Amino acid sequence: MKITNTRFLLALSAIVIFTQCLTQAQPLNNPVLILNKVDDVINAPKDQDYKVKLVLIDSKGNEKEREMSMLQNGSDKRVVKFLSPADQKGIAFLSLPNDMMYLYLPAFKKTRRIASHVKNTNFAGTDFTYEDMEAIRYADKWVPDLARSENNKYVLQLSPKAAGLSDYSKLVMTVRADNFYPERIEHYNKSGKLCKIMTRDGIEQISGYWVCTESQMEDLKTKHKTRMIMTDMKLDSGIPDDKFTERFLTR
Amino acid sequence: MKKFTDFVFKFRMPIIIATILITLILGYFIKDLKINADVISSLPKSDPAVQLFNYIGEEYGGNQMAIIVLESDDIFKKETIANINNLTAKFKGVEGVSYVTSLTNVLDIKKTDDGLEIGRLIDEYKLPETAEELEHLKKYTLSKEMYRGRLVSKDGQATVLVCRLNDDVDRVKTTRQLREITQSAELQEKVYYGGLPFQLLDLQDLIVQDLKTLIPLVVLLIAGALALSFLSIRGVVLPMLSVLISTIWTMGCMSILKIPLTVVSDLIPVILVAVGSASAIHIISKYDEDHTRYGNTGAETKSAFSEVGLRVILAAATIIFGFTSFIFGSYLTMIREFGLFSALGVLFSLIISVSVIPAILSFIKIRDVRREKTGKPAIVKLMDWLGLNVLKHEKAIIIVCLVLMVVGALGIPQIKRKADLMDFFKPNSPIRLTEKMMKSKFGGSMPIQIVVQGDIQDPVVLNEMIKLEDYLESQGDATNPQSVADLIEEMSDVMGEGKKIPDNKDKVANLWFLLDGQDEVRQLVNDDKTEAIIQATVTNSERMPELVKAVETYINKIDSNHGKFVQTGFPLIYQHLDESIMSSQIESFAYALILIFILLAFQLRSFVGGLIGLAPIVFAVMMAFGVMGFAHIPLDVATVLVSSIAMGIGIDYSIHFSVRFKSFYHSSATTLEALDKTLETTGRAIIINMMTVALGFLALILCSIVPLQRFGILVAVTMISSGIGAVTFLPALILLTKAGFMGKPKGNGSANEKEKFKFVFLKEE
Structure with missing residues (x-):
């Protein structure tokens, strides 16, 4: 009897050790948890101040450049000002919570509220649609499913939480x-x-946060590409609230 | 010739086996033969208007619009809007569709209480549902010029979904997919399919349908005619075999060379049935004739062949030359290809007639005693009667023919031209009905385009574009002009500056920023903003040439500092096509006439002989023109071929008749005897061929493609008139002029007619 008990204990501890090994090899297998961590990382900085260079590349490889400055507070206040090309200099956008968006056109010296509820409209000639530019937590909109994990990478398949939430049928992240x-x-x-x-x-890591300084969107149908290069990145610099106002747009 | 005959008889088995093998191999390739109904692809790349048109296609996402129209008592209904939304999404996913424009995805620039809204007319994620929302949508849509009469008919009962198709894709496949998607949606609304892609798809289906029904029908008709004429199995089987083999060879070659069948070249099998059978008919006819004369000695095949072979070769060579006239004188590449492959087909049927047919005939032992012994067949009696009357009334015949020719010539000024694709379809075909509906609800579907080069953001250029659009609209036939300038005006309006082009370039650039990257803009301006297009739709009418001219005059007057304006689009291309039909008619007619005259004069060794030989052909062509003028059959891509084809086939009769008559003339005691002999032998073959061919072409009346129907009627008319001309007008002229080329009748002590024939024509031996 005693022998049996010892054997049982041995077997049990073997199983426990084996399971622990397994868990270490696969630290996370909960897709919801992974997606939440993704959202946390992307939205970690309290505020962001940077310049963006947009490179638009057409199917023949011709390139066009645009530059803009971007201020962002939290995840839902944002000011975008165009710096170049010359004929677009000064055009500015302000987006505030609850779908409030303002546009300033310098040649008219006028600000207009603009409603652009349309998800699948491309933003300013880029391959990013307004939906792609949305400052929103992925987990609010998508249901994740872990497709596989390999080579220190997780592959999530995201399906929209409800019909009509997105112009895409799924994302593979x-x-x-x-x-x-x-x-x-x-x-x-x-x-x-x-x-x-x-x-x-x-x-890369800047001021302790993980950020992305270069991204690219490629439209497979039109074979058009947009490259976004972020420079002069300042994080948590304490951008005052009055920068996110209509008046600031005109300046 | 005799050497060649010996060769054929010596190697008769290898010849038959080789033919079977070649036929099997080429026949195998026919499975890859493609059909291309696209008339546009046949436009010559050398025409600047075509170049510009193709350029627009490449730069602006294609210039062919497949249009799906939904019609009901009111399209602003919850279900209909949902259907449009559903179809729009599905169409977008079809490969080869570059843009889709419909009510549920069209760009909308809206003034709101405190600003502006740039978005879609209908939010696809929040479709209007309540009666109130729908009523509001209807009111708003019909109030805007951007949509009224363009996307939705003014009465709100019809709406279009426009799919722009890429240039570099299989458009037939894409269009078929669009139709299948629409059909599988099982819509309550009435659906129409319009625009060039759907027209071409229908045309393609009609070609296939026609080929499937017509070829068996033509074969049956001709077999019947042959059976009646020859009263023997070989008389039916051998000519048909020659046609079948030459058709398979031609189609096989087209497939190997990757030349697709077009609306014109699908006539090739019918042409070969008609023309290709002629050589075989003459050989068999001569064979029968000699068989009657010499009995079943086994040598009859050889003799028949030696004598008739040369005539057959000369006639086929002339026809081949006739067809080559299309290779040089045609605007459309499909007509050039038609000329080339018809010539090749005739060459094949000639080769088969002089090799395979005699080889097969040499195996046949004829047991039957000729039916002539129990009385002459009707056709021979007819010929006897004809001979007598031609001799008696030669002058009357000539006068009647001349009068008929003058009457025919009077019809020439009445002949109309039609270059329009719509004209291909029967009046009650779905395509024509769609066009009619489009005309009444949306104002035509044919695109006219004007390319503008310059700084498109410059207000001066934009204003010039607006002025041109206004001018187009004032012309009545052009509707819905559209350009990026309209969008700029809309934007200016929502910025509170009024619906006009802003006064400085900075303002334009600011407005442009919001439009950048929108589908609508990509279809109208290039990326560098140095080039834009103005497009409008044109109602298809007789007034199109005037419109083209008016636009041309207008844009020539525009100050060159205000941009460079160039016209293209369908009206202009149709005009070029129209002009080309006329010039290629004249060119290929003249070319064929001269060539045939040279060949005839050479064969008869006489200038006058050449002229006389031409007479029945000119007679036949005049008859065809007369019928076209008085029966209102227009010149189109198919009927333009008639006169040259008629010449090619008609010359066959002239050569066979005059050469044979000449040889009988030398061996006969009297002119009547010579004429009788010619009519009973070659005349009989001509009449058989004439009836066969005319019947074959008349079958084209059952075609679904209108130009081919007309073509069938006209070729039948020319065949009958040239056949009759050859057995009446031609001998009457020869007798009247007592043409020197005929030489002297028997009496100068010449041997039998065959020896004489060889003496005159076979000097090469």
């Missing part, structure tokens, strides 16, 4: 396992076909 930064997102259109691929290069 590749997340780095070390810092939970998403480095590739495949966008599938309504007929379930892969239509756009977003890739993020230059994922």
Whole structure:
């Protein structure tokens, strides 16, 4: 009897050790948890101040550049000002919570409230739609499913929480396992076909936060690409609230 | 010739086996033969208007619009809007569709209480549902010029979904997919399919349908005619075999060379049935004739062949030259290809007639005693009667023919031209009905485009564009002009500056910022903003050439500092096509006439002989023109071929008749005897061929494609008139002029007619 008990205990401890090994090899297998971590990492800085260079590349490889400055407070207040090309200099956007968006056109010296509820409209000639530019937590909109994990990467498949929430039928997101930064997102259109691929290069740590300094969106149908390069990045610099006002737009 | 005959008889088995093998191999390739109904792809790349048109296609996401129209008593209904939304999403996913424009995804620039809204007319994620929302949508949509009469008919009862198709895709496949998607949606609304892609899809289906029904029908008709004429199995089987083999060879070659069948070249099998059978008919006819004369000695095949072979070769060569006239004188590449492959087909049927047919005939032992012994067949009696009357009334015949020719010539000024694709379809075909509906609800579907080069953000250029659009609209036939300038005006309006082009470039650039990257803009301006297009739809009418001219005059007057304006689009291309039909008619007619005259004069060794030989052909062509003028059959892509084809086939009769008559003339005691002999032998073959061919072409009346129907009627008319001309007008002229080329009748002590024939024509031996 005693022998049996000892054997049982041995077997049990073996199982426990084995299970622990398994858990260490696969630290996370809960897709919801992974997606929440993704959202936390992306939205970690309290405020952001940076310049963006947009490079628009057409199917023949011709490039066009645009520059803008971006101020962001939290995840729902944002000011974008165009710096170049010359004929677009001074055009500014302000987006505030509850879908409030203002546009300033310098040649008219007028600010207009603009409603752009349309998700699938491309933003300023880029391959990003207004939906792609939305400052929103992924977990609020998508239900994740862990497709696979490999080579220190998680591959999540995201399906919309409700019909009509997104112009895409699904996203396939590749997340780095070390810092939970998403480095590739495949966008599938309504007929379930892969239509756009977003890739993020230059994922680095600035002021203790993980940020991405270069990303690219490619439209597979038009073969048009947009590269976004972020420079002069200042995080948590304490941007005052009065920068996110209509009056600031005109300045 | 004799050497060749010996060769054929010596190697008759290898010849038959080789033919079977070649036929099997080429026949195998026919499975890859493509059909291309796209008339646009046949436009010559050298025409600047075509170049510009193709350029627009490449730069602006294609210039072919597949249009799906939904019609009901009111399209502003919950279900209909949902259907449109559903179809729009599905169409977008179809490969080859670059843009879709419909009520549920069209760009909308809206003034709101405290600002502006740039978005879609209908939010696809929040479709209007309540009666109130729908009523509001209807009111708003119909109040805006951007939509009224363009996207939705003024009465709100019809709406269009416009799919722009990429240039570099299989458009037929894409269009078919669009139709299948629409059909599977099982809509309550009435659906119409319009625009060039759907027209071409229908045309393609009609070609296939026609080929499937017509070829068996033509084969049956001709077999019947042959059976009646020859009263023997070989008389039916051998000519049909020659046609079948030459058709398979031609189609096989087209497939290997990747030349698709077009609306014109699908006539090739019918042409080969008609023309290709002629050589075989003459050989068999001569064979029968000699068989009667010499009995079943086994040598009859050889003799028949030696004598008739040369005539057959000369006639086929002339027809081949006739068809080559299309290769040089045509605007449309599909007509050039038609000329080339018809010529090749005739060459094949000639090769088969002089090799395979005699090889097969040499195996046949004829047991039957000729039916002539129990009385002459009707056709021979007819010929006897004809001979007598031609001799008696030569002058009357000539006068009647001349009068008929003059009457025919009077019809020429009445002949109309039609270059329009719509004209291909029967009046009650779905495509024509769609066009009619589009005309009444939306004002035409044919695109006219004007390319503007310059700084498109410059208000001066934009204003010039607006002025041109106004001018287009004032012309009545052009509707819904559209350009980026309209969008700028809309934007200016919502910025509170009124619906006009802003006064400085900075303002334009600011407004442009919001439009950048929108589908609507990409279809109208290039990326660098140095080039834009103005497009409008044109109602198809007789007034189109005037519109083209008016626009041309207008844009020539525009100050060159205000941008460079160039016209293209369908009206202009149709005009070029129209002009080309006329010039290629004249060119290929003249070319064929000269060539045939040279060949005839050479063969008869006489200038006058050449002229006389031409007479029945000119007679036949005049008859065809007369019928076209008085029966209102227009010149179109198919009927333009008639005169040259008629010449090619008609010359066959002239050569066979005059050469044979000449040889009988030398061996006969009297002119009547010579004429009788010619009519009973070659005349009989001509009449058989004439009836066969005319019947074959008349079958084209059952075609679904209108130009081919007309073509069938006209070729039948020309065949009958040239056949009759050859057995009446031609001998009457020869007798009247006592043409020197005929030489002298028997009496100068010449040997039998065959020897004489060889003496005159076979000097090469």
